[in-house]
Amino acid sequence: MEWNPLKLENQLCFPLYACAKELVKKYKPFLDELNLTYTQYITMMVLWEHNSLNVKTLGKRLYLDSGTLTPLLKKLENEGLVTRTRSAGDERELIVSLTEKGVQLREKASEIPGKIGACIDLPTEDLVKLHEILHKLLKQAGG
Amino acid sequence: MEWNPLKLENQLCFPLYACAKELVKKYKPFLDELNLTYTQYITMMVLWEHNSLNVKTLGKRLYLDSGTLTPLLKKLENEGLVTRTRSAGDERELIVSLTEKGVQLREKASEIPGKIGACIDLPTEDLVKLHEILHKLLKQAGG
DNA sequence: TTAAATTAAATTGCGTACAATTAAATTGTA
DNA sequence: TACAATTTAATTGTACGCAATTTAATTTAA
Numbered sequence: 001m002e003w004n005p006l007k008l009e010n011q012l013c014f015p016l017y018a019c020a021k022e023l024v025k026k027y028k029p030f031l032d033e034l035n036l037t038y039t040q041y042i043t044m045m046v047l048w049e050h051n052s053l054n055v056k057t058l059g060k061r062l063y064l065d066s067g068t069l070t071p072l073l074k075k076l077e078n079e080g081l082v083t084r085t086r087s088a089g090d091e092r093e094l095i096v097s098l099t100e101k102g103v104q105l106r107e108k109a110s111e112i113p114g115k116i117g118a119c120i121d122l123p124t125e126d127l128v129k130l131h132e133i134l135h136k137l138l139k140q141a142g143g
Numbered sequence: 144m145e146w147n148p149l150k151l152e153n154q155l156c157f158p159l160y161a162c163a164k165e166l167v168k169k170y171k172p173f174l175d176e177l178n179l180t181y182t183q184y185i186t187m188m189v190l191w192e193h194n195s196l197n198v199k200t201l202g203k204r205l206y207l208d209s210g211t212l213t214p215l216l217k218k219l220e221n222e223g224l225v226t227r228t229r230s231a232g233d234e235r236e237l238i239v240s241l242t243e244k245g246v247q248l249r250e251k252a253s254e255i256p257g258k259i260g261a262c263i264d265l266p267t268e269d270l271v272k273l274h275e276i277l278h279k280l281l282k283q284a285g286g
Numbered sequence: 287t288t289a290a291a292t293t294a295a296a297t298t299g300c301g302t303a304c305a306a307t308t309a310a311a312t313t314g315t316a
Numbered sequence: 317t318a319c320a321a322t323t324t325a326a327t328t329g330t331a332c333g334c335a336a337t338t339t340a341a342t343t344t345a346a
Contacts, residue, residue: 005257006191006252007188011188012166012263012274013163013167013170013259015274017163018281019159019163020156020163020164023155023160023280024156026284027156028305037331038160042154045149045150049147049150054294054295055295056294056295061151063161063164063165064332066295067332067333069295070295071296071332072331090341091294091341092293092294092342093293093341106149110148116155120155120284122276122279130273130276131158133269134158137162137166137263138165140265141162141165141169171334180302181302183301198324199324207304208304208325209326210304210305210327211301211304215301233311233324235311235323
């Protein structure tokens with residue numbers, strides 16, 4: 001039995017890439033109810049934790065750059081979920097903050113992780129291990 | 144210590160999504176040499192295994208639909224790496240086949256998995272476990 | 287202290303991704 | 317046989333995702 005390193009099945013990246021996409025798809029019906037895309041959802045998640053951050057910090061947390069975030073944040077601003085204001089201390093920085101409406105959306109969103117969890121049928125042991133390895137990988141590969 | 148289910152760090156999907164993106168980025172310098180994007184690369188990988196398939200089968204393997212594949216395959220056709228012809232038996236099917244140039248590209252590509260592997264510093268045990276769990280997850284979540 | 291270097295966001299351009307729809311070919315069935 | 321249902325790609329429209337460049341503000345250093 002020969003190991004073919006160019007076989008899709010033998011890659012590390014491909015199952016990661018495919019799993020991520022399939023899992024993101026599972027969020028869609030739930031996120032549709034909040035009128036959010038997945039990327040908007042994780043952005044809101046960071047804001048629900050921190051209330052107010054600049055684009056750079058937000059981007060570091062999300063592994064996204066301003067090319068992705070700028071239009072996305074303008075969208076969220078149009079929806080009335082966040083405000084975008086320049087920092088008083090440093091005009092280069094754009095501060096993104098939750099509005100009252102943005103804060104309130106958190107309650108509806110809080111049901112989502114449980115609903116997603118119910119879709120995934122893996123032993124807890126695997127879930128914990130997966131978490132652990134992914135964070136290890138992200139620490140060295142990311143950034 | 145309270146478990147916050149809306150914390151980014153506590154999600155399963157987010158590290159998967161972020162890891163996949165970061166890992167795909169690592170391919171870029173190597174793929175640039177072949178003038179391929181990551182999606183084009185995995186498409187070629189399936190073709191190097193099977194030589195000739197229709198779009199539906201290709202899409203099933205790659206977890207991609209015709210909306211993504213149609214323009215991508217036209218690009219590969221323009222580059223002279225594949226041909227696109229309707230099936231004689233069933234005109235609905237489009238058969239994608241490697242050209243000689245497409246076949247030859249495999250040799251250059253064969254160095255990539257090793258180069259990527261060298262970038263990832265995880266114990267073999269973790270790599271094997273990650274593989275195993277991801278395939279398990281893909282089997283139930285994918286499709 | 288001002289000119290060069292750096293930093294932060296925005297912009298541009300290209301390539302995915304995918305839902306929804308359309309168009310054409312084939313299959314199933316009355 | 318004919319017509320409805322199904323199947324396969326292509327198309328359309330929206331939203332990322334990122335490299336590369338640009339613009340404006342700030343910091344560094346000569």
